Amino acid sequence: MAKSSAGPTVRSRRLGAELRRLREAAGLTAGEAGQAIRASDAKISRIENGRVAVRALDVGDLLTLYGVDDVGQREAILVLARETRRQGWWRSFGDVVPRWMEVYIGLEADASSINVYQSSLVEGLLQTPEYAAAVIRSTWPELPGDEVRRRVALRTSRQERLTGSQPPRLWVVLDEAVLRRPVGGPDVLDAQLRHLLDAGTRPNVTIQVLPFNVGGHTALGTSFTHLAFPDPDDPEVVYLEVLTGSLYVEKPEEVRQYRDKLDHLRALALNPRDSTEMIQSLVRDQP
Incomplete structure (x- = not known):
């Protein structure tokens, strides 16, 4: 047990x-x-x-x-x-992490597979500190500078597992809008795109771009994360973040629907090589 x-x-x-x-x-x-x-x-x-x-x-x-x-x-x-009741590493950020986010960070920390569709922002595990700070300031403009820095530090700490000894498999599908939205300004976006190119070379990271020309698809207007775990007794979970909290999908038949959505999005998206070429072209296009 x-x-x-x-x-x-x-x-x-x-x-x-x-x-x-x-x-x-x-x-x-x-x-x-x-x-x-x-x-x-x-x-x-x-x-x-x-x-x-x-x-x-x-x-x-x-x-x-x-x-x-x-x-x-x-x-x-x-x-x-x-x-x-043992405390996870993220508890040291308890002053800036709401309880609903603690649950997700704990699940993410144990996941062997992290599969993401993002419709508007770069996935948090792939954000540069400057991009992350711009996202946080845009979402919570009332936050003082010290809290913004603490939240960025938390996001950076979460990313460390991607380069650890037993990193999870991260597969991210990004809507083309993510690559074109100048969060933080052109320079921040340019650095972020270059970071995506670097991250995509890691053996445990796959990045695909869903181009505008695919038109409508099954996940319009939503972003979600699917987590799977090393032990088959730990059921898969889908995480959806909303403005004031989060939602977790855990019923097997509902999780299966999100897995099907991911498969559909991956089939529609550019393959990893073509996705890299698109990101490279956008880096070159930066003024």
């Missing part, structure tokens, strides 16, 4: 899935489970979705309620519960 090859966020999802399975096997509602640990049914739902950490003491009470008497099974689940 308890596995060591993941961080606290993925472990929270494992724990939540196991607790949901045990509750349903016991024929209990979330409200009944909540009463056992003096919590609401909404909190039980967040625990079972892996969105919040839970005390080992409360997990023990839930296991008793669910009739889990086997000593080995209880201990494995309690060990997992204790590990979910």
Whole structure:
């Protein structure tokens, strides 16, 4: 049950899935489970979705309620519960990271495969510091300079995993509009395009461009990220960022729809070599 090859966020999802399975096997509602640990049914739902950490003491009470008497099974689940409370590296940025973003960063940190479609901005894992700062200032113009710098530092820290010893497979499809929008001005965009060319030479990074001439497609007006994990017991998840938070798609049939969208977009997009040539032409076209 308890596995060591993941961080606290993925472990929270494992724990939540196991607790949901045990509750349903016991024929209990979330409200009944909540009463056992003096919590609401909404909190039980967040625990079972892996969105919040839970005390080992409360997990023990839930296991008793669910009739889990086997000593080995209880201990494995309690060990997992204790590990979910271990802090990830991103907690040092807790002053600038909202809780909904913490969840995503934790999932991203454990993903073996990160697949992205971006319709308006360069994917965060591929942004230069100057481009990232311009995005942050445009999105939150009220932020003081120190907080902008902290958020840029967080984004840069997330990128370090791409060049680590066991980097994830990153596959990004960028709408052509992303390459032409002068976020931060022409010089910032030019440096960003050059950075994309450099990133695309890495063996674990694939960049494709979806040109304007494809017309309409299945993901018009949306951007999303699909994450897969090394352990097949950790289900895939799709992340969508909205203005005030985030949405997670985790039902297998819904995740499959997004995978199909990605396959459709990859088929429509320029292949990696032609995408590189388009980016190079735009770099040359910069005034």
